[in-house]
Amino acid sequence: MHIKDNRFTRSRPILFCLCLMLSSKLLADEKPFVPESIPGAIAVSAEEVIELILLNPDLVVIDSRKKTEYSKGHIEGAVNILNTVMRQEDMEMIAPDKTKAILFYCNGTRCLRSADAVSKSLEWGYKNIFWFRGGWNEWMDKHLPVITD
Amino acid sequence: MRIENLSIRTVTIIIFMMIGTVAIVLSLFAGNYFRQSALNAQMSSLSRVIEVASQEMLKDVRGYTFDLGMKLGNSSELVNAVKNIEQPGGRENIIALLDDPFINGFVGFSKVNMVKLRIFDLNLKLLAESSMGMTGVESEIAAYISGIIKQRQGVERLKAIDGLWRSSYGPLYSMVVPVGGLRLTAYLEVVVDPVFNLPDIGKITKTPVSIFSIGGEQLNSNEQQDTSGFLPVEFGLLTSDGMPAFRIVGYENVDKLNQEMEKTKIVTTSGFLLLSMMTLLFALWLFNRFLFVPVSRMIQDMKQMACGDLDLEVNKTGLREFYTLAETFNLMADQVRMRTNDLRDSQNRLLQLLDLDDSAILYFGRDNDVIYFNKGTTDLFGYSYDEMSDMDSKDLFADDIECLMKNSVLQKLHVELHCVRNNGDNVKCNAVIHRLDVKGEHGFAVALNPMMNEQNELAEFSAVNRSGIRDQRMDVVEQSLNSILEIAKHNPNLVMGSSTMGMLAAQYSESDDEKSVLRNQCVNIMYTALACWEHDLGKNKLDLADESKIWQVYIDKSTPTTRTLDKYLNIESCPKNPRCQRVIDTAEFVLKKMGSRNTSGQKKLQVLLDELRLNISGMKASSSKAGI
Numbered sequence: 001m002h003i004k005d006n007r008f009t010r011s012r013p014i015l016f017c018l019c020l021m022l023s024s025k026l027l028a029d030e031k032p033f034v035p036e037s038i039p040g041a042i043a044v045s046a047e048e049v050i051e052l053i054l055l056n057p058d059l060v061v062i063d064s065r066k067k068t069e070y071s072k073g074h075i076e077g078a079v080n081i082l083n084t085v086m087r088q089e090d091m092e093m094i095a096p097d098k099t100k101a102i103l104f105y106c107n108g109t110r111c112l113r114s115a116d117a118v119s120k121s122l123e124w125g126y127k128n129i130f131w132f133r134g135g136w137n138e139w140m141d142k143h144l145p146v147i148t149d
Numbered sequence: 150m151r152i153e154n155l156s157i158r159t160v161t162i163i164i165f166m167m168i169g170t171v172a173i174v175l176s177l178f179a180g181n182y183f184r185q186s187a188l189n190a191q192m193s194s195l196s197r198v199i200e201v202a203s204q205e206m207l208k209d210v211r212g213y214t215f216d217l218g219m220k221l222g223n224s225s226e227l228v229n230a231v232k233n234i235e236q237p238g239g240r241e242n243i244i245a246l247l248d249d250p251f252i253n254g255f256v257g258f259s260k261v262n263m264v265k266l267r268i269f270d271l272n273l274k275l276l277a278e279s280s281m282g283m284t285g286v287e288s289e290i291a292a293y294i295s296g297i298i299k300q301r302q303g304v305e306r307l308k309a310i311d312g313l314w315r316s317s318y319g320p321l322y323s324m325v326v327p328v329g330g331l332r333l334t335a336y337l338e339v340v341v342d343p344v345f346n347l348p349d350i351g352k353i354t355k356t357p358v359s360i361f362s363i364g365g366e367q368l369n370s371n372e373q374q375d376t377s378g379f380l381p382v383e384f385g386l387l388t389s390d391g392m393p394a395f396r397i398v399g400y401e402n403v404d405k406l407n408q409e410m411e412k413t414k415i416v417t418t419s420g421f422l423l424l425s426m427m428t429l430l431f432a433l434w435l436f437n438r439f440l441f442v443p444v445s446r447m448i449q450d451m452k453q454m455a456c457g458d459l460d461l462e463v464n465k466t467g468l469r470e471f472y473t474l475a476e477t478f479n480l481m482a483d484q485v486r487m488r489t490n491d492l493r494d495s496q497n498r499l500l501q502l503l504d505l506d507d508s509a510i511l512y513f514g515r516d517n518d519v520i521y522f523n524k525g526t527t528d529l530f531g532y533s534y535d536e537m538s539d540m541d542s543k544d545l546f547a548d549d550i551e552c553l554m555k556n557s558v559l560q561k562l563h564v565e566l567h568c569v570r571n572n573g574d575n576v577k578c579n580a581v582i583h584r585l586d587v588k589g590e591h592g593f594a595v596a597l598n599p600m601m602n603e604q605n606e607l608a609e610f611s612a613v614n615r616s617g618i619r620d621q622r623m624d625v626v627e628q629s630l631n632s633i634l635e636i637a638k639h640n641p642n643l644v645m646g647s648s649t650m651g652m653l654a655a656q657y658s659e660s661d662d663e664k665s666v667l668r669n670q671c672v673n674i675m676y677t678a679l680a681c682w683e684h685d686l687g688k689n690k691l692d693l694a695d696e697s698k699i700w701q702v703y704i705d706k707s708t709p710t711t712r713t714l715d716k717y718l719n720i721e722s723c724p725k726n727p728r729c730q731r732v733i734d735t736a737e738f739v740l741k742k743m744g745s746r747n748t749s750g751q752k753k754l755q756v757l758l759d760e761l762r763l764n765i766s767g768m769k770a771s772s773s774k775a776g777i
Binding site: 047050051053054073076142143144145146147148 | 331
């Protein structure tokens, strides 16, 4: 029994390192994807975004990415509001009518900014929310028109 | 070469050497194949690298042209100018806008070689093009690009499209983007010359690169490259519709690869050969330990046993097969030993029986010398054992037996013979002479019985009966002598019971030439010894025979004679198988008697004696070497 204890004591650092490596690996692999859908919001593709923009001139398009990313290229007519700084007052100023169609997008399926912004908007009572889940990555992959500053 | 001349050891060593040679050849072949495979893999790898680098280069070009196209396509000035193209000055306005990037530059201006900007309507009809840049390019948009655009419907038509295509000028790269953003009004084509960017492939692959047009013209000829010692690897860059556009030749520095491969080859080949040699040596040692040594020892033992040393036993220590072989051979040798002992006993008993017989039984060899005689013979003739040995048929019989046998066709002859006794008396005997051939040598056996008083009828009757018994006895004698002589000839050691048998064996073993020399030497020595005896010591040969006790003195009709000694003084009368020891003893006796007189005759006798001894020792050595 004494021997067993000693062995366990000696192997404890190795086990710790193994656990650390495993957890870091899992964390790296499990960088959270955005959900497939957000209740209360309508998920749309790039083509549907274009149709929405063309069919609905009043559509508010909100780019939830950082300003530098926005400057490099964005969807035509998009307004840049970073999700972390987005306040209810700003939203009420852009869209006082809570039934107004609003489209959110960010970098893509690994980016949680637009999902966060959508959740906030839903909390604040907006009813007509569209969520471009594929985001900027999907837009660029399809070589769709971009606006650069 | 006969296979019997090859030993297992030689064959095994030859096989191992062959295996070793094959291993060396294979390792060298493998080394060369390995090198070729490595080169092929290196070439394939470089080809893939060039392909990836080409795609990377095109990706960079795509990025710059897309940015420029989007910037221009979304500019409200260009959109309005396209909308107002039919207005006066509208086309010139568009051309001015399209010329602007050539004049004022754009992001990535130095990264690509833009050769044209063109505007097409939604039906892909050319509306306007920049006045600057390349001239003479086809007015139609590339077939590959136009085909895709025409297939697209709705929102799909907003997507930018690019492609490498072959113009009359050469391969060009085009990026087509919508004008007006999401509200498509026309198409803008950004045309660049990819040759400007192709050298970037070399920067990515970090190897010298030569770019050739399809016509074979080198496009980056301004770059000085030392490609000696490099392995050229070609990659064909295709247009978007799969037509060949450029030939890109990358150069791989194979010197380092060759050095590494050579090093690897030496290490692996040496290691392989070393291991192979060690394995072969170990196998050879194992073979030697478990095969060669036991077999060699076994053969040695078997040879000794074959020479008659049946008490020896073959060494059984060895592998199972050798153990079984040795065990079997030993069993066989035991059987032979038992049979030989039985045979020897039988022979001895037979010889004893013949000695017990009161008849005289003799066997004469091919030279008419007495080869065998029983005790009855010495009793009949009155000679001692040694004296009998020196006799021949003419000494013992007044009749010519040889002539009798020659004149007769019978195998067996019943005759009356006159035997000459030691004291000179003649004794009339009934005799049965029997031809006896031993290994092709003609001889004959004689059974003698002195004739009884003729008046004694009972004795005569008895004699007649005894004659029949002698016939039967002669048959047995013939068979016995045949077998004994046969064994005595091939294996004298086995027949120890009769000294005459050894003599017979010697007779058969010596050639006629050797015997002739021996007889000459004996006669010379005896003649010289007698000469010394008579001249230097003043005595006669009777004194020599009497004093030496070596030679018998006979009394013939009251006259002393030295019949036996006399035979050795003449080559004609000297026995075919002379008694050399007697001659040597006589010479030594004479020399001893002469003491230190040191006469020429004494010296000659000494020399002759030495020569005879030398000859005899040489004959003995050759006889033992022949396994007799």
